[in-house]
Amino acid sequence: MKKGGKIMPYPVFKDNREFIKALEANNDLVTIQQEVDWDLEMGAIVRRVCEKKSASPYFKKIKDYPNFEALGAPLATYKRLAIAMGMNPDASVPEISNEYVKRTTGDPIKSILVDKKKAPCKENIWIGKDADLFKLPGPMVHDGDGGRYLATWHFVVSKDLETQAVNWGMYRQMVFDEKTMVGPVLPFSDMGKMFYGKYVPKNKPMPFATVIGCDPLSGVAACAPSPIPEDQFTGMLMGKPVELVKCETCDLEVPAHAEIIIEGEVIPNLLIEEAPFGEYTGYRTSPREPRTVYRIKAITFRNNPILTVSNMGVPTDEGQLLRSFSLGLEMRKLLESQGIPITGVYMLPESTHHMVVVGVKPIYSNIATQIANLIFGSKLSPWFHMVIVVDEETDIYNKDDVIHALATKCHPIRGIRKYEHAVGTPLYPFANPDDRKWSRGAQVLFDCTFPLDWPKSDLPIKVSFDKVYPKEIQEKVLKNWKNYGFKD
Amino acid sequence: MARKEYDTFVLTDLQLLPEDKEMEVIIRDLTPADRRYKYRSTFAMAMVSKSESKYPDLLWVRLGRGQLQEKPWSIKVIKEVNKIHEA
Numbered sequence: 001m002k003k004g005g006k007i008m009p010y011p012v013f014k015d016n017r018e019f020i021k022a023l024e025a026n027n028d029l030v031t032i033q034q035e036v037d038w039d040l041e042m043g044a045i046v047r048r049v050c051e052k053k054s055a056s057p058y059f060k061k062i063k064d065y066p067n068f069e070a071l072g073a074p075l076a077t078y079k080r081l082a083i084a085m086g087m088n089p090d091a092s093v094p095e096i097s098n099e100y101v102k103r104t105t106g107d108p109i110k111s112i113l114v115d116k117k118k119a120p121c122k123e124n125i126w127i128g129k130d131a132d133l134f135k136l137p138g139p140m141v142h143d144g145d146g147g148r149y150l151a152t153w154h155f156v157v158s159k160d161l162e163t164q165a166v167n168w169g170m171y172r173q174m175v176f177d178e179k180t181m182v183g184p185v186l187p188f189s190d191m192g193k194m195f196y197g198k199y200v201p202k203n204k205p206m207p208f209a210t211v212i213g214c215d216p217l218s219g220v221a222a223c224a225p226s227p228i229p230e231d232q233f234t235g236m237l238m239g240k241p242v243e244l245v246k247c248e249t250c251d252l253e254v255p256a257h258a259e260i261i262i263e264g265e266v267i268p269n270l271l272i273e274e275a276p277f278g279e280y281t282g283y284r285t286s287p288r289e290p291r292t293v294y295r296i297k298a299i300t301f302r303n304n305p306i307l308t309v310s311n312m313g314v315p316t317d318e319g320q321l322l323r324s325f326s327l328g329l330e331m332r333k334l335l336e337s338q339g340i341p342i343t344g345v346y347m348l349p350e351s352t353h354h355m356v357v358v359g360v361k362p363i364y365s366n367i368a369t370q371i372a373n374l375i376f377g378s379k380l381s382p383w384f385h386m387v388i389v390v391d392e393e394t395d396i397y398n399k400d401d402v403i404h405a406l407a408t409k410c411h412p413i414r415g416i417r418k419y420e421h422a423v424g425t426p427l428y429p430f431a432n433p434d435d436r437k438w439s440r441g442a443q444v445l446f447d448c449t450f451p452l453d454w455p456k457s458d459l460p461i462k463v464s465f466d467k468v469y470p471k472e473i474q475e476k477v478l479k480n481w482k483n484y485g486f487k488d
Numbered sequence: 489m490a491r492k493e494y495d496t497f498v499l500t501d502l503q504l505l506p507e508d509k510e511m512e513v514i515i516r517d518l519t520p521a522d523r524r525y526k527y528r529s530t531f532a533m534a535m536v537s538k539s540e541s542k543y544p545d546l547l548w549v550r551l552g553r554g555q556l557q558e559k560p561w562s563i564k565v566i567k568e569v570n571k572i573h574e575a
Contacts, residue, residue: 064523134525134528175528272514285553288552
Protein backbone atom coordinates (compact mmCIF):
# COMPACT_ATOMS: atom_id res chain seq x y z
CA MET A 1 0.00 0.00 0.00
CA LYS A 2 1.17 3.57 -0.58
CA LYS A 3 1.04 6.20 2.14
CA GLY A 4 2.24 9.68 1.24
CA GLY A 5 4.06 8.29 -1.79
CA LYS A 6 5.90 5.72 0.37
CA ILE A 7 5.27 2.00 0.06
CA MET A 8 3.85 0.58 3.31
CA PRO A 9 3.99 -3.19 3.69
CA TYR A 10 0.99 -5.21 4.82
CA PRO A 11 1.53 -7.40 7.91
CA VAL A 12 2.59 -10.43 5.84
CA PHE A 13 5.36 -13.04 6.04
CA LYS A 14 8.72 -12.95 4.33
CA ASP A 15 9.02 -16.74 4.31
CA ASN A 16 7.40 -20.09 4.98
CA ARG A 17 8.86 -20.21 8.50
CA GLU A 18 7.21 -16.98 9.66
CA PHE A 19 3.95 -18.26 8.14
CA ILE A 20 4.24 -21.54 10.10
CA LYS A 21 4.62 -19.52 13.31
CA ALA A 22 1.51 -17.51 12.42
CA LEU A 23 -0.49 -20.70 11.77
CA GLU A 24 0.60 -22.00 15.17
CA ALA A 25 -0.37 -18.73 16.87
CA ASN A 26 -3.81 -19.02 15.28
CA ASN A 27 -4.31 -22.67 16.35
CA ASP A 28 -4.18 -23.75 12.72
CA LEU A 29 -1.12 -26.02 12.88
CA VAL A 30 -0.53 -29.54 14.16
CA THR A 31 3.16 -30.23 14.79
CA ILE A 32 3.82 -33.94 14.26
CA GLN A 33 6.92 -35.07 16.20
CA GLN A 34 6.35 -38.75 15.38
CA GLU A 35 8.31 -40.06 12.38
CA VAL A 36 6.19 -40.10 9.22
CA ASP A 37 6.95 -42.08 6.05
CA TRP A 38 7.28 -40.10 2.80
CA ASP A 39 5.96 -43.24 1.05
CA LEU A 40 2.15 -42.69 1.19
CA GLU A 41 1.77 -41.99 4.94
CA MET A 42 2.51 -38.27 4.60
CA GLY A 43 0.22 -38.03 1.58
CA ALA A 44 -2.59 -39.84 3.39
CA ILE A 45 -2.36 -37.44 6.33
CA VAL A 46 -2.47 -34.38 4.05
CA ARG A 47 -5.40 -35.87 2.09
CA ARG A 48 -7.42 -36.42 5.24
CA VAL A 49 -6.57 -32.90 6.41
CA CYS A 50 -7.96 -31.51 3.14
CA GLU A 51 -11.15 -33.56 3.35
CA LYS A 52 -11.76 -32.68 7.02
CA LYS A 53 -10.56 -29.06 6.64
CA SER A 54 -8.20 -29.72 9.58
CA ALA A 55 -5.19 -27.67 10.66
CA SER A 56 -1.98 -27.81 8.58
CA PRO A 57 0.27 -30.73 9.51
CA TYR A 58 3.90 -29.78 10.20
CA PHE A 59 6.06 -32.89 9.85
CA LYS A 60 9.20 -32.69 11.97
CA LYS A 61 10.63 -36.17 11.24
CA ILE A 62 10.52 -37.72 7.79
CA LYS A 63 11.64 -41.34 7.40
CA ASP A 64 14.99 -41.67 5.57
CA TYR A 65 15.45 -37.87 5.51
CA PRO A 66 16.65 -36.75 8.97
CA ASN A 67 17.45 -33.14 8.07
CA PHE A 68 14.23 -32.29 6.29
CA GLU A 69 10.77 -31.21 7.46
CA ALA A 70 7.50 -30.70 5.60
CA LEU A 71 4.39 -28.54 5.81
CA GLY A 72 1.17 -30.07 4.46
CA ALA A 73 -1.89 -28.29 3.07
CA PRO A 74 -0.37 -24.83 3.60
CA LEU A 75 -3.26 -22.85 2.09
CA ALA A 76 -6.17 -25.27 1.85
CA THR A 77 -8.68 -23.07 3.70
CA TYR A 78 -9.87 -19.47 3.52
CA LYS A 79 -8.72 -19.04 7.13
CA ARG A 80 -5.15 -19.82 6.11
CA LEU A 81 -5.46 -17.51 3.09
CA ALA A 82 -6.64 -14.72 5.42
CA ILE A 83 -3.66 -15.39 7.74
CA ALA A 84 -1.29 -15.39 4.75
CA MET A 85 -2.64 -11.98 3.72
CA GLY A 86 -2.16 -10.63 7.24
CA MET A 87 -5.91 -10.31 7.76
CA ASN A 88 -8.22 -11.34 10.58
CA PRO A 89 -8.30 -15.18 10.38
CA ASP A 90 -12.10 -15.04 10.58
CA ALA A 91 -12.43 -12.68 7.60
CA SER A 92 -15.29 -13.67 5.28
CA VAL A 93 -14.74 -14.69 1.64
CA PRO A 94 -16.12 -11.36 0.33
CA GLU A 95 -13.81 -9.48 2.73
CA ILE A 96 -10.76 -11.45 1.57
CA SER A 97 -11.86 -11.01 -2.05
CA ASN A 98 -12.26 -7.26 -1.73
CA GLU A 99 -8.88 -6.92 -0.02
CA TYR A 100 -7.23 -9.01 -2.73
CA VAL A 101 -8.80 -6.92 -5.50
CA LYS A 102 -7.85 -3.70 -3.72
CA ARG A 103 -4.22 -4.75 -3.33
CA THR A 104 -3.86 -6.05 -6.88
CA THR A 105 -5.53 -3.18 -8.70
CA GLY A 106 -2.88 -0.50 -8.11
CA ASP A 107 0.64 -0.17 -9.50
CA PRO A 108 2.78 -3.32 -9.71
CA ILE A 109 5.65 -3.41 -7.19
CA LYS A 110 8.93 -4.44 -8.77
CA SER A 111 11.03 -7.03 -6.98
CA ILE A 112 14.57 -6.29 -5.79
CA LEU A 113 17.72 -8.35 -6.24
CA VAL A 114 19.68 -9.24 -3.10
CA ASP A 115 23.21 -10.49 -2.70
CA LYS A 116 23.64 -14.27 -2.50
CA LYS A 117 25.10 -13.87 0.99
CA LYS A 118 21.77 -12.47 2.16
CA ALA A 119 19.73 -15.27 0.57
CA PRO A 120 18.87 -18.16 2.93
CA CYS A 121 18.08 -20.39 -0.06
CA LYS A 122 21.85 -20.44 -0.75
CA GLU A 123 22.82 -21.89 2.63
CA ASN A 124 23.47 -25.24 0.92
CA ILE A 125 24.41 -25.73 -2.73
CA TRP A 126 24.53 -29.04 -4.61
CA ILE A 127 25.86 -28.76 -8.15
CA GLY A 128 26.63 -31.36 -10.79
CA LYS A 129 26.93 -34.89 -9.39
CA ASP A 130 25.78 -33.79 -5.95
CA ALA A 131 22.48 -32.53 -7.33
CA ASP A 132 20.40 -35.67 -6.86
CA LEU A 133 16.61 -35.47 -6.64
CA PHE A 134 16.41 -38.54 -4.41
CA LYS A 135 18.29 -36.67 -1.69
CA LEU A 136 15.09 -34.63 -1.27
CA PRO A 137 12.08 -36.21 0.49
CA GLY A 138 9.70 -36.15 -2.47
CA PRO A 139 6.55 -37.88 -1.25
CA MET A 140 4.65 -40.68 -2.95
CA VAL A 141 1.46 -38.68 -2.62
CA HIS A 142 -1.21 -41.22 -3.65
CA ASP A 143 -1.02 -44.98 -4.12
CA GLY A 144 -0.88 -45.62 -7.87
CA ASP A 145 0.76 -42.33 -8.81
CA GLY A 146 3.31 -42.56 -11.61
CA GLY A 147 6.12 -41.44 -9.33
CA ARG A 148 7.16 -39.26 -6.42
CA TYR A 149 5.95 -35.70 -6.81
CA LEU A 150 8.51 -33.37 -5.35
CA ALA A 151 6.69 -30.35 -6.66
CA THR A 152 3.05 -30.15 -5.55
CA TRP A 153 3.01 -26.72 -3.88
CA HIS A 154 5.74 -24.75 -5.62
CA PHE A 155 6.24 -22.77 -8.80
CA VAL A 156 8.43 -22.98 -11.87
CA VAL A 157 10.30 -19.86 -13.03
CA SER A 158 10.97 -19.50 -16.74
CA LYS A 159 11.83 -16.68 -19.14
CA ASP A 160 10.51 -15.92 -22.62
CA LEU A 161 13.21 -16.41 -25.23
CA GLU A 162 12.25 -13.28 -27.18
CA THR A 163 10.61 -10.83 -24.78
CA GLN A 164 12.56 -11.91 -21.65
CA ALA A 165 9.24 -11.81 -19.76
CA VAL A 166 9.43 -13.96 -16.62
CA ASN A 167 6.72 -16.41 -15.67
CA TRP A 168 6.00 -18.10 -12.35
CA GLY A 169 3.53 -20.95 -12.70
CA MET A 170 2.54 -24.14 -10.92
CA TYR A 171 3.41 -27.07 -13.16
CA ARG A 172 3.52 -30.40 -11.35
CA GLN A 173 6.81 -32.30 -11.53
CA MET A 174 7.33 -36.03 -11.02
CA VAL A 175 10.77 -37.40 -10.18
CA PHE A 176 11.89 -39.83 -12.90
CA ASP A 177 15.51 -40.43 -11.89
CA GLU A 178 18.31 -38.61 -10.03
CA LYS A 179 18.53 -35.85 -12.62
CA THR A 180 15.17 -35.90 -14.38
CA MET A 181 11.67 -34.68 -13.65
CA VAL A 182 8.68 -34.89 -15.98
CA GLY A 183 5.32 -33.17 -16.04
CA PRO A 184 2.52 -31.77 -18.18
CA VAL A 185 2.99 -28.34 -19.73
CA LEU A 186 -0.22 -27.63 -21.61
CA PRO A 187 0.27 -25.75 -24.88
CA PHE A 188 -2.11 -22.91 -23.94
CA SER A 189 -0.40 -22.26 -20.58
CA ASP A 190 2.07 -19.37 -20.25
CA MET A 191 5.07 -21.68 -19.98
CA GLY A 192 3.66 -23.90 -22.73
CA LYS A 193 3.51 -20.94 -25.11
CA MET A 194 7.10 -19.99 -24.22
CA PHE A 195 8.57 -23.47 -24.44
CA TYR A 196 6.61 -25.08 -27.27
CA GLY A 197 6.15 -21.81 -29.18
CA LYS A 198 9.69 -20.40 -28.98
CA TYR A 199 12.36 -22.73 -27.55
CA VAL A 200 11.30 -26.00 -29.19
CA PRO A 201 11.23 -24.68 -32.80
CA LYS A 202 14.85 -23.53 -32.28
CA ASN A 203 15.73 -26.81 -30.51
CA LYS A 204 16.94 -24.75 -27.52
CA PRO A 205 16.74 -25.99 -23.93
CA MET A 206 14.79 -23.60 -21.69
CA PRO A 207 16.33 -22.75 -18.30
CA PHE A 208 13.97 -23.29 -15.37
CA ALA A 209 14.04 -22.98 -11.59
CA THR A 210 11.55 -24.78 -9.38
CA VAL A 211 10.83 -22.93 -6.15
CA ILE A 212 9.58 -25.09 -3.25
CA GLY A 213 8.55 -23.72 0.13
CA CYS A 214 8.18 -20.08 -0.81
CA ASP A 215 6.44 -17.45 1.30
CA PRO A 216 2.67 -18.03 1.10
CA LEU A 217 1.82 -15.02 -1.08
CA SER A 218 4.33 -15.94 -3.80
CA GLY A 219 2.44 -19.23 -4.01
CA VAL A 220 -0.87 -17.37 -4.25
CA ALA A 221 0.56 -15.19 -7.04
CA ALA A 222 1.90 -18.19 -8.95
CA CYS A 223 -1.64 -19.63 -8.94
CA ALA A 224 -3.20 -16.35 -10.02
CA PRO A 225 -4.01 -15.92 -13.70
CA SER A 226 -3.15 -12.21 -13.72
CA PRO A 227 -1.41 -10.49 -16.65
CA ILE A 228 0.90 -8.76 -14.13
CA PRO A 229 4.27 -10.57 -13.75
CA GLU A 230 3.91 -12.83 -10.72
CA ASP A 231 6.88 -11.43 -8.78
CA GLN A 232 5.36 -7.94 -9.05
CA PHE A 233 1.91 -9.32 -8.25
CA THR A 234 3.38 -10.84 -5.08
CA GLY A 235 4.82 -7.43 -4.23
CA MET A 236 1.34 -5.93 -4.57
CA LEU A 237 -0.12 -8.55 -2.25
CA MET A 238 2.69 -7.94 0.25
CA GLY A 239 2.77 -4.17 -0.10
CA LYS A 240 6.56 -4.38 -0.55
CA PRO A 241 9.05 -5.72 -3.09
CA VAL A 242 9.86 -9.42 -3.17
CA GLU A 243 13.54 -10.17 -2.56
CA LEU A 244 15.02 -12.23 -5.38
CA VAL A 245 18.44 -13.78 -5.87
CA LYS A 246 20.29 -15.02 -8.97
CA CYS A 247 20.35 -18.74 -9.72
CA GLU A 248 23.66 -20.64 -9.73
CA THR A 249 23.50 -22.09 -13.23
CA CYS A 250 21.36 -19.69 -15.28
CA ASP A 251 20.24 -16.07 -15.31
CA LEU A 252 16.87 -16.69 -13.68
CA GLU A 253 16.02 -15.11 -10.32
CA VAL A 254 14.22 -16.84 -7.46
CA PRO A 255 12.80 -15.76 -4.07
CA ALA A 256 15.74 -15.44 -1.67
CA HIS A 257 13.80 -16.77 1.32
CA ALA A 258 12.45 -19.95 -0.32
CA GLU A 259 13.29 -23.33 1.20
CA ILE A 260 14.47 -25.31 -1.85
CA ILE A 261 15.41 -24.30 -5.42
CA ILE A 262 15.93 -26.83 -8.22
CA GLU A 263 17.69 -25.43 -11.29
CA GLY A 264 18.03 -26.96 -14.72
CA GLU A 265 16.78 -27.01 -18.29
CA VAL A 266 13.58 -28.08 -20.00
CA ILE A 267 14.65 -30.34 -22.85
CA PRO A 268 13.22 -29.77 -26.34
CA ASN A 269 12.14 -32.64 -28.56
CA LEU A 270 12.19 -35.26 -25.83
CA LEU A 271 9.13 -36.56 -24.01
CA ILE A 272 9.00 -39.13 -21.21
CA GLU A 273 5.97 -40.84 -19.68
CA GLU A 274 4.47 -39.04 -16.70
CA ALA A 275 1.45 -39.64 -14.46
CA PRO A 276 -1.01 -40.90 -13.47
CA PHE A 277 -1.53 -38.50 -10.59
CA GLY A 278 -4.44 -37.67 -8.31
CA GLU A 279 -5.55 -34.37 -9.81
CA TYR A 280 -7.37 -31.24 -8.74
CA THR A 281 -10.63 -32.48 -10.24
CA GLY A 282 -10.73 -35.17 -7.55
CA TYR A 283 -9.92 -37.94 -10.03
CA ARG A 284 -6.97 -39.53 -11.72
CA THR A 285 -8.08 -38.52 -15.20
CA SER A 286 -5.19 -37.77 -17.51
CA PRO A 287 -3.46 -41.06 -18.30
CA ARG A 288 0.20 -41.84 -18.20
CA GLU A 289 1.62 -40.39 -21.39
CA PRO A 290 4.75 -38.74 -22.80
CA ARG A 291 5.22 -35.31 -21.23
CA THR A 292 7.72 -32.45 -20.84
CA VAL A 293 11.21 -33.32 -19.50
CA TYR A 294 13.21 -31.26 -16.97
CA ARG A 295 16.92 -32.06 -16.47
CA ILE A 296 18.44 -30.66 -13.31
CA LYS A 297 21.82 -29.03 -12.78
CA ALA A 298 21.73 -27.70 -9.21
CA ILE A 299 19.78 -27.81 -5.96
CA THR A 300 20.13 -25.05 -3.38
CA PHE A 301 18.36 -25.03 -0.02
CA ARG A 302 18.12 -23.57 3.46
CA ASN A 303 19.42 -25.38 6.50
CA ASN A 304 16.81 -27.93 7.64
CA PRO A 305 14.58 -27.18 4.65
CA ILE A 306 10.81 -27.44 4.92
CA LEU A 307 9.16 -29.03 1.88
CA THR A 308 5.60 -27.88 1.14
CA VAL A 309 3.15 -30.66 0.22
CA SER A 310 -0.25 -30.30 -1.35
CA ASN A 311 -2.47 -33.30 -2.01
CA MET A 312 -4.84 -32.94 -4.93
CA GLY A 313 -8.04 -34.95 -4.70
CA VAL A 314 -11.65 -34.36 -3.74
CA PRO A 315 -12.22 -30.86 -2.32
CA THR A 316 -10.74 -28.93 -0.76
CA ASP A 317 -7.03 -28.55 -1.43
CA GLU A 318 -5.09 -25.35 -2.06
CA GLY A 319 -5.10 -25.80 -5.82
CA GLN A 320 -8.89 -25.82 -5.87
CA LEU A 321 -9.28 -23.06 -3.31
CA LEU A 322 -6.72 -20.58 -4.61
CA ARG A 323 -7.29 -21.22 -8.27
CA SER A 324 -11.05 -20.80 -7.76
CA PHE A 325 -10.45 -17.66 -5.73
CA SER A 326 -8.11 -15.98 -8.19
CA LEU A 327 -9.82 -17.15 -11.40
CA GLY A 328 -13.15 -15.85 -10.05
CA LEU A 329 -11.63 -12.49 -9.20
CA GLU A 330 -9.95 -12.15 -12.59
CA MET A 331 -13.40 -12.74 -14.13
CA ARG A 332 -14.78 -10.07 -11.79
CA LYS A 333 -12.13 -7.60 -13.01
CA LEU A 334 -12.91 -8.52 -16.63
CA LEU A 335 -16.67 -7.99 -16.24
CA GLU A 336 -16.20 -4.77 -14.27
CA SER A 337 -13.81 -3.47 -16.92
CA GLN A 338 -16.61 -3.94 -19.46
CA GLY A 339 -19.13 -2.07 -17.30
CA ILE A 340 -21.39 -5.08 -16.72
CA PRO A 341 -23.58 -4.37 -13.67
CA ILE A 342 -22.43 -7.37 -11.66
CA THR A 343 -22.85 -7.70 -7.92
CA GLY A 344 -19.95 -10.15 -7.62
CA VAL A 345 -18.21 -13.23 -9.00
CA TYR A 346 -17.41 -16.38 -7.04
CA MET A 347 -16.01 -19.70 -8.06
CA LEU A 348 -16.99 -22.52 -5.76
CA PRO A 349 -13.83 -24.38 -4.66
CA GLU A 350 -16.02 -27.49 -4.36
CA SER A 351 -16.55 -27.26 -8.13
CA THR A 352 -12.76 -27.73 -8.55
CA HIS A 353 -12.79 -24.34 -10.28
CA HIS A 354 -15.13 -25.56 -13.01
CA MET A 355 -18.10 -23.38 -12.07
CA VAL A 356 -18.22 -19.56 -12.10
CA VAL A 357 -21.14 -17.96 -10.28
CA VAL A 358 -21.90 -14.38 -11.33
CA GLY A 359 -24.35 -12.15 -9.52
CA VAL A 360 -25.90 -9.42 -11.67
CA LYS A 361 -28.58 -6.77 -11.72
CA PRO A 362 -30.45 -7.95 -14.82
CA ILE A 363 -31.27 -4.54 -16.24
CA TYR A 364 -31.48 -5.64 -19.87
CA SER A 365 -32.42 -8.84 -21.68
CA ASN A 366 -29.89 -11.61 -22.34
CA ILE A 367 -27.34 -10.09 -19.97
CA ALA A 368 -26.48 -13.63 -18.83
CA THR A 369 -25.46 -14.55 -22.38
CA GLN A 370 -23.29 -11.45 -22.62
CA ILE A 371 -21.59 -12.40 -19.36
CA ALA A 372 -20.99 -15.97 -20.51
CA ASN A 373 -19.63 -14.79 -23.86
CA LEU A 374 -17.10 -12.55 -22.08
CA ILE A 375 -16.07 -15.21 -19.60
CA PHE A 376 -15.83 -18.01 -22.16
CA GLY A 377 -13.95 -15.65 -24.49
CA SER A 378 -11.20 -15.09 -21.94
CA LYS A 379 -7.88 -16.89 -22.30
CA LEU A 380 -8.54 -18.49 -18.93
CA SER A 381 -11.68 -20.29 -20.05
CA PRO A 382 -10.08 -23.72 -20.69
CA TRP A 383 -9.97 -24.07 -16.89
CA PHE A 384 -13.74 -23.93 -16.39
CA HIS A 385 -16.83 -24.80 -18.34
CA MET A 386 -19.88 -23.74 -16.34
CA VAL A 387 -21.19 -20.23 -15.79
CA ILE A 388 -24.16 -19.69 -13.51
CA VAL A 389 -25.69 -16.23 -13.63
CA VAL A 390 -27.95 -15.30 -10.72
CA ASP A 391 -29.77 -12.11 -9.85
CA GLU A 392 -28.95 -9.86 -6.91
CA GLU A 393 -31.28 -11.65 -4.48
CA THR A 394 -29.04 -14.75 -4.59
CA ASP A 395 -26.01 -14.84 -2.29
CA ILE A 396 -23.24 -16.01 -4.64
CA TYR A 397 -21.05 -17.12 -1.70
CA ASN A 398 -23.79 -19.34 -0.27
CA LYS A 399 -23.83 -22.79 -1.90
CA ASP A 400 -27.38 -23.52 -0.70
CA ASP A 401 -28.64 -20.29 -2.19
CA VAL A 402 -26.91 -20.91 -5.53
CA ILE A 403 -28.25 -24.46 -5.77
CA HIS A 404 -31.73 -23.17 -4.91
CA ALA A 405 -31.52 -20.56 -7.69
CA LEU A 406 -30.19 -23.11 -10.19
CA ALA A 407 -32.94 -25.59 -9.39
CA THR A 408 -35.77 -23.08 -9.44
CA LYS A 409 -34.95 -20.17 -11.74
CA CYS A 410 -33.08 -21.84 -14.58
CA HIS A 411 -35.48 -23.02 -17.28
CA PRO A 412 -34.41 -26.54 -18.39
CA ILE A 413 -34.39 -25.47 -22.04
CA ARG A 414 -34.54 -21.66 -22.37
CA GLY A 415 -32.17 -21.09 -19.43
CA ILE A 416 -29.39 -23.31 -20.71
CA ARG A 417 -27.04 -22.32 -23.56
CA LYS A 418 -24.43 -24.71 -24.79
CA TYR A 419 -21.11 -23.73 -26.34
CA GLU A 420 -19.39 -26.30 -28.53
CA HIS A 421 -15.82 -26.41 -29.90
CA ALA A 422 -14.24 -24.87 -26.82
CA VAL A 423 -10.64 -25.28 -25.67
CA GLY A 424 -10.47 -27.85 -22.88
CA THR A 425 -7.84 -29.69 -20.87
CA PRO A 426 -6.81 -33.37 -20.68
CA LEU A 427 -7.86 -33.25 -17.04
CA TYR A 428 -11.64 -33.00 -17.56
CA PRO A 429 -13.14 -36.21 -16.15
CA PHE A 430 -16.28 -35.89 -18.32
CA ALA A 431 -14.39 -35.59 -21.62
CA ASN A 432 -13.92 -38.60 -23.83
CA PRO A 433 -10.37 -39.92 -24.42
CA ASP A 434 -10.08 -38.23 -27.82
CA ASP A 435 -11.21 -34.85 -26.47
CA ARG A 436 -8.72 -35.16 -23.62
CA LYS A 437 -5.93 -35.98 -26.02
CA TRP A 438 -6.60 -32.88 -28.13
CA SER A 439 -7.61 -30.57 -25.24
CA ARG A 440 -11.11 -30.11 -26.62
CA GLY A 441 -13.90 -28.95 -24.36
CA ALA A 442 -17.46 -27.65 -24.24
CA GLN A 443 -19.10 -25.02 -22.08
CA VAL A 444 -22.52 -24.23 -20.69
CA LEU A 445 -24.39 -21.25 -19.29
CA PHE A 446 -27.14 -21.61 -16.69
CA ASP A 447 -29.19 -18.42 -16.72
CA CYS A 448 -30.88 -18.17 -13.33
CA THR A 449 -32.46 -14.76 -13.85
CA PHE A 450 -36.15 -14.28 -14.50
CA PRO A 451 -36.88 -12.81 -17.97
CA LEU A 452 -37.44 -9.06 -17.98
CA ASP A 453 -40.51 -9.31 -20.20
CA TRP A 454 -42.54 -11.13 -17.55
CA PRO A 455 -45.22 -8.92 -15.99
CA LYS A 456 -44.24 -7.98 -12.43
CA SER A 457 -47.42 -9.59 -11.17
CA ASP A 458 -46.23 -12.94 -12.55
CA LEU A 459 -42.82 -12.86 -10.86
CA PRO A 460 -42.45 -15.54 -8.16
CA ILE A 461 -41.69 -14.03 -4.76
CA LYS A 462 -38.81 -15.58 -2.83
CA VAL A 463 -40.02 -16.92 0.49
CA SER A 464 -37.27 -16.41 3.02
CA PHE A 465 -36.91 -14.87 6.47
CA ASP A 466 -35.39 -11.68 5.14
CA LYS A 467 -37.83 -11.29 2.22
CA VAL A 468 -41.35 -11.99 3.44
CA TYR A 469 -41.48 -10.49 6.92
CA PRO A 470 -41.70 -6.82 7.84
CA LYS A 471 -38.46 -5.32 9.17
CA GLU A 472 -39.89 -4.84 12.67
CA ILE A 473 -40.87 -8.52 12.92
CA GLN A 474 -37.42 -9.61 11.73
CA GLU A 475 -35.75 -7.36 14.30
CA LYS A 476 -38.03 -8.59 17.09
CA VAL A 477 -37.34 -12.25 16.27
CA LEU A 478 -33.59 -11.67 16.03
CA LYS A 479 -33.53 -9.76 19.29
CA ASN A 480 -35.43 -12.48 21.13
CA TRP A 481 -33.79 -15.47 19.44
CA LYS A 482 -31.84 -16.65 22.47
CA ASN A 483 -34.74 -15.85 24.79
CA TYR A 484 -36.86 -18.29 22.79
CA GLY A 485 -34.31 -20.97 23.79
CA PHE A 486 -32.22 -21.22 20.59
CA LYS A 487 -28.48 -21.53 21.16
CA ASP A 488 -27.15 -20.64 17.68
CA MET B 489 18.88 -63.56 -1.86
CA ALA B 490 15.44 -61.94 -2.07
CA ARG B 491 14.11 -61.24 -5.53
CA LYS B 492 14.16 -57.66 -6.67
CA GLU B 493 10.80 -56.06 -7.38
CA TYR B 494 9.86 -53.60 -10.08
CA ASP B 495 6.66 -52.21 -11.47
CA THR B 496 5.61 -50.83 -14.82
CA PHE B 497 2.63 -49.06 -16.36
CA VAL B 498 0.70 -50.41 -19.32
CA LEU B 499 -1.42 -47.64 -20.77
CA THR B 500 -4.53 -49.53 -21.82
CA ASP B 501 -4.10 -53.14 -22.83
CA LEU B 502 -1.93 -55.86 -21.30
CA GLN B 503 -1.26 -57.06 -24.86
CA LEU B 504 1.07 -54.06 -25.08
CA LEU B 505 3.41 -56.00 -22.79
CA PRO B 506 4.34 -59.01 -24.93
CA GLU B 507 5.75 -62.02 -23.12
CA ASP B 508 9.18 -63.55 -23.70
CA LYS B 509 10.27 -60.93 -26.18
CA GLU B 510 13.20 -58.60 -25.67
CA MET B 511 11.74 -55.12 -25.52
CA GLU B 512 12.25 -51.66 -24.11
CA VAL B 513 10.17 -50.83 -21.05
CA ILE B 514 10.11 -48.19 -18.29
CA ILE B 515 10.40 -49.86 -14.89
CA ARG B 516 10.43 -48.47 -11.36
CA ASP B 517 12.69 -49.96 -8.71
CA LEU B 518 10.58 -50.91 -5.66
CA THR B 519 13.39 -52.53 -3.63
CA PRO B 520 16.55 -50.42 -3.94
CA ALA B 521 19.43 -50.93 -1.51
CA ASP B 522 19.04 -47.31 -0.40
CA ARG B 523 15.34 -46.78 0.34
CA ARG B 524 15.56 -43.12 -0.66
CA TYR B 525 15.78 -44.33 -4.28
CA LYS B 526 12.48 -46.22 -4.21
CA TYR B 527 10.39 -45.56 -7.35
CA ARG B 528 13.44 -44.50 -9.38
CA SER B 529 12.46 -45.03 -13.02
CA THR B 530 14.65 -46.28 -15.78
CA PHE B 531 14.39 -47.33 -19.41
CA ALA B 532 15.46 -50.97 -19.68
CA MET B 533 15.75 -53.76 -22.21
CA ALA B 534 13.95 -56.66 -20.59
CA MET B 535 11.92 -59.83 -21.06
CA VAL B 536 8.72 -60.38 -19.10
CA SER B 537 6.32 -63.20 -18.41
CA LYS B 538 2.90 -63.56 -16.83
CA SER B 539 4.42 -66.45 -14.93
CA GLU B 540 5.59 -65.21 -11.55
CA SER B 541 8.49 -67.67 -11.51
CA LYS B 542 9.86 -67.65 -15.05
CA TYR B 543 12.35 -64.76 -14.74
CA PRO B 544 14.60 -63.76 -11.81
CA ASP B 545 12.75 -60.67 -10.57
CA LEU B 546 9.14 -59.75 -9.82
CA LEU B 547 7.24 -57.25 -11.95
CA TRP B 548 4.04 -55.62 -10.73
CA VAL B 549 1.84 -54.27 -13.50
CA ARG B 550 -0.32 -51.16 -13.31
CA LEU B 551 -2.73 -49.77 -15.91
CA GLY B 552 -2.63 -46.18 -17.19
CA ARG B 553 -4.47 -44.70 -14.23
CA GLY B 554 -2.54 -46.63 -11.61
CA GLN B 555 -4.78 -49.69 -11.24
CA LEU B 556 -2.60 -52.46 -9.80
CA GLN B 557 -3.10 -55.90 -11.37
CA GLU B 558 -3.69 -58.58 -8.76
CA LYS B 559 -0.86 -60.99 -9.60
CA PRO B 560 2.76 -60.08 -10.29
CA TRP B 561 4.60 -61.05 -13.45
CA SER B 562 8.31 -61.83 -13.63
CA ILE B 563 11.06 -59.91 -15.41
CA LYS B 564 14.63 -60.31 -16.55
CA VAL B 565 16.37 -56.96 -16.86
CA ILE B 566 18.97 -57.27 -19.61
CA LYS B 567 20.38 -53.74 -19.44
CA GLU B 568 19.49 -50.18 -18.61
CA VAL B 569 19.11 -47.85 -21.60
CA ASN B 570 20.11 -44.23 -21.15
CA LYS B 571 17.60 -42.68 -23.53
CA ILE B 572 17.84 -39.27 -21.96
CA HIS B 573 21.54 -38.84 -22.66
CA GLU B 574 21.04 -40.26 -26.13
CA ALA B 575 18.48 -37.55 -26.91
